[in-house]
Amino acid sequence: MSDATVARHIAAALARHGVRRMFGVPGGGSSLDLIEAAADLGIEFVLTRNESAALMMAAATAELSGTPGVAITTKGPGTANGTNGFAYAAIDRAPLVLLTDGFTAAETAFVTHQVFDQQALLAPLAKGAGRLEGEDAADEFEALLKLALTPPFGPVLVELTSEAAKNVVRAVAVPAPTNASAVDPALGPLDAARSLLVTARRPVLILGLESRSAVIATAVRRLAESLACPVLVTYKAMGVMPDAHPQFIGGFTSGVAEYETVSRADLILLVGFDPVELLRQRWRYSAPVIDIAAVRHAVHYVEPAVALHGAIAPAIEALTDVARPGDWTGDELSQLKRGMRAALRYESHGPGLSPQQVVEIAAAAAAQLPALPRIAVDAGAHMFSAMAFWPSAAPFDALISNGLATMAFALPAAIASALQQPERIAIAFTGDGGLFMCLAELSTAVETGARVVTIVFNDGALSLIDIKQQQRRLPTRGVRWQRPDFAAVMRGLGGRGYRVEDEAGYRDALAAAFSGAGPALIDVVIDPTGYTDQLKALRG
Numbered sequence: 278m279s280d281a282t283v284a285r286h287i288a289a290a291l292a293r294h295g296v297r298r299m300f301g302v303p304g305g306g307s308s309l310d311l312i313e314a315a316a317d318l319g320i321e322f323v324l325t326r327n328e329s330a331a332l333m334m335a336a337a338t339a340e341l342s343g344t345p346g347v348a349i350t351t352k353g354p355g356t357a358n359g360t361n362g363f364a365y366a367a368i369d370r371a372p373l374v375l376l377t378d379g380f381t382a383a384e385t386a387f388v389t390h391q392v393f394d395q396q397a398l399l400a401p402l403a404k405g406a407g408r409l410e411g412e413d414a415a416d417e418f419e420a421l422l423k424l425a426l427t428p429p430f431g432p433v434l435v436e437l438t439s440e441a442a443k444n445v446v447r448a449v450a451v452p453a454p455t456n457a458s459a460v461d462p463a464l465g466p467l468d469a470a471r472s473l474l475v476t477a478r479r480p481v482l483i484l485g486l487e488s489r490s491a492v493i494a495t496a497v498r499r500l501a502e503s504l505a506c507p508v509l510v511t512y513k514a515m516g517v518m519p520d521a522h523p524q525f526i527g528g529f530t531s532g533v534a535e536y537e538t539v540s541r542a543d544l545i546l547l548v549g550f551d552p553v554e555l556l557r558q559r560w561r562y563s564a565p566v567i568d569i570a571a572v573r574h575a576v577h578y579v580e581p582a583v584a585l586h587g588a589i590a591p592a593i594e595a596l597t598d599v600a601r602p603g604d605w606t607g608d609e610l611s612q613l614k615r616g617m618r619a620a621l622r623y624e625s626h627g628p629g630l631s632p633q634q635v636v637e638i639a640a641a642a643a644a645q646l647p648a649l650p651r652i653a654v655d656a657g658a659h660m661f662s663a664m665a666f667w668p669s670a671a672p673f674d675a676l677i678s679n680g681l682a683t684m685a686f687a688l689p690a691a692i693a694s695a696l697q698q699p700e701r702i703a704i705a706f707t708g709d710g711g712l713f714m715c716l717a718e719l720s721t722a723v724e725t726g727a728r729v730v731t732i733v734f735n736d737g738a739l740s741l742i743d744i745k746q747q748q749r750r751l752p753t754r755g756v757r758w759q760r761p762d763f764a765a766v767m768r769g770l771g772g773r774g775y776r777v778e779d780e781a782g783y784r785d786a787l788a789a790a791f792s793g794a795g796p797a798l799i800d801v802v803i804d805p806t807g808y809t810d811q812l813k814a815l816r817g
Contacts, residue, residue: 284442286415287376287435288314290422295344296320298696300331304351306378307442311349323696323725325689326717328355332362333689334696336371336432337653341673341697343490345372345425352378352436353391357398361683366432367402368553368680369513370486372425375399379408379436399434406434414446428487428571429551467592470567470583471599477544478603480506481564483529486513486679487549487571487589489672496593497548498522503600507538507610511554512660512679516669524610527617528664531555531578532816534620538613546596549589552577553680556816569593620814621665623807629778632662632734632808635801638780639704639732640667642787650702650730651676651694655687657708658740658808661815667706685714688731692718695727695796702791705731708740712763722796723771729796730787733763736803744809760802767798776800 281289288311291299299315300323301308312322325331332348339346346366350359356377366373380392396406405424407417421433474480482501488494494517501508501524508518509529518525529535539545542564552574560578568581569592585592624631630638643650653676654663660677669675676694678686691705712733722729737760746756767774773793775786783801790797 280445280447282310282314282442283409283414283418283437283444283446284310284314285317286446287311287409287418288318288320290415290418291315291345291347291374292318292320294422295342296347297342298323298338299347299349300325300334300338300693301349302326302328302331302351302355303349304355304378306352306439307376307437308349308351308378310439310442311376311437322349323721325721327715328359329362329685330689330715330718330721332359332373332375333365333686334693336362336366336369336373337676337690337693338697339366339371339373339430340676341694345374345422347374347376350375350377352380352395353393356395357393360399360402361685363399363432363434364402365678365681365683365686367404369678370430370551370553370680371432372430373432374422374425374435375432376435376437379438379441381438381440395436396434402432403434404431406436408436408438408441410438410441410444412446414441414444415448429574466583466585467595470585470592470596473544473565473567473583474546474596475599475601479542479605480504480544480546480603481539481542482506482508482546482548483539483550484508484510484514484517484548485550485554485570486511487551488514488517489549491672492590493517493549493593494672496590496597500593500597500600503597503602505602506605507613509535509538511550512664512675512677513554514549514672515664516671516674519670520668521670523607526610526614530815531558531560534617534815536561537616547581548593551680558816618665621661621811623810626806627804629736629802629804630780630783631804632659633666634780635659635732635734635783635803636662636666636706638783639787642784642791643702643704646702646791648701649674650704651691651698652704652706653677653687653690653694655705655707655711656682656684656741657711657734658744658805658812659706659708659734659803661808661811663706684708684711687711688715688718688722688729691729691731692722692725692727695722695729696725699728702728702730705729707731707733709733709735709737709761709763716766719767719772719796719798720770726795728794730790731767731796731798733798733800734803735760735763735800736805740805740808741812743805744812747809763798763800767800773797774800776802778802
């Protein structure tokens with residue numbers, strides 16, 4: 278690329294990395310230069326209604342595409358409002374670039390309006406930050422991109438003033454792509470891991486978010502089948518081992534639901550496992566652990582007997598060479614899987630549908646479609662059923678905020694999925710509380726024509742907090758509201774909205790939502806009475 282403005286260098290670098298879409302709420306400064314430079318290279322700008330949602334969409338796009346996610350905000354309130362989406366990218370490990378406007382040094386000598394230290398605000402979450410004001414601005418941006426894409430993935434901040442965006446700087450010498458996790462594990466730890474695996478009779482595999490690439494997923498399935506052992510997955514790794522596979526047992530959260538399986542292990546293999554996904558509970562197991570991960574996580578729940586940090590797939594393949602079936606039987610695995618699912622089941626006892634019914638009926642209807650929809654799941658009590666009873670067959674079939682565990686994730690992530698893969702319907706499983714926080718993004722779905730079906734678990738409460746309040750025998754305060762008519766809101770925004778209170782009405786609404794064009798919303802009246810037992814079965 279010849280000498281060009283900083284904005285055009287940024288756009289060219291993003292295009293070179295495969296970016297095809299940016300999200301945000303622009304300001305009147307550098308945002309406009311960036312949007313125009315990107316448009317010249319075929320990069321679409323999606324106007325969202327809220328900055329945090331824009332960053333959620335960008336981060337979800339990064340996860341699905343393997344390219345950096347990109348969001349644009351204005352300075353001051355735009356940056357501040359995007360903080361939760363930035364936190365998602367940091368804690369749920371998504372490579373993201375936040376491009377926000379800034380103030381020049383001359384301006385801060387007399388301006389205080391909207392001024393605060395944006396880099397300091399995001400410093401605890403950002404992997405890096407820059408202002409791109411020097412002659413090496415293009416190189417500086419390339420370095421920030423590389424940092425975002427170095428495991429563990431995360432967000433970087435570019436604070437770009439209008440003046441800096443227009444600066445003409447020299448062309449950048451594009452470095453050859455590198456991958457910090459591409460270093461093969463050392464021979465010594467591999468020998469130790471092989472020795473542990475050869476002598477183990479009851480190994481268990483637990484898969485985490487770093488195992489979601491197609492290459493690693495294929496390798497880990499071969500290892501699992503060579504061992505004929507049980508496999509559990511964290512929420513973000515759902516689909517790495519298909520739910521229908523006879524060795525798949527269920528989810529792993531560090532709760533009690535999986536204890537019956539993992540406590541029988543004499544060796545635990547963590548594959549692509551990031552401790553950011555676990556509940557705040559002590560490690561329950563005494564079996565030795567082999568940790569196969571891209572990087573060493575400084576804070577962890579367990580000290581492994583052997584650590585294989587670096588390229589994950591080669592480490593798995595090296596262990597597969599010596600893997601042999603142990604003492605697990607097919608009947609035992611089937612029994613463990615059935616027991617785990619049974620513990621999470623409950624039927625509706627009052628008016629409305631149970632969350633389990635909502636998920637299973639939707640899955641049955643979706644099975645008739647040409648392609649299984651991808652789901653995005655919000656934080657809240659409904660996620661127990663969504664993650665337990667939706668059938669995932671491949672990595673990224675289910676999107677969830679599990680590290681940050683934030684509400685207001687499902688709808689933005691589903692919109693990003695539908696735009697990234699328009700031939701595949703995206704379902705947003707969201708509680709009423711989470712939808713309240715990002716309700717305006719229904720308008721974004723309508724305007725973009727995204728094939729998103731939002732299914733609202735309308736139980737009139739912050740149910741997970743309501744449960745905890747009940748468990749502490751406290752009065753019901755601050756956690757409940759009158760159940761709104763979300764379907765009417767959706768229709769008011771120009772979309773298709775359906776409100777249902779029984780199974781027959783829900784089936785009809787699903788058929789209509791799946792068959793029409795553009796987005797739809799199904800507002801389901803929920804019976805929440807089983808949440809308490811379900812939470813106890815999962816977490817103890």
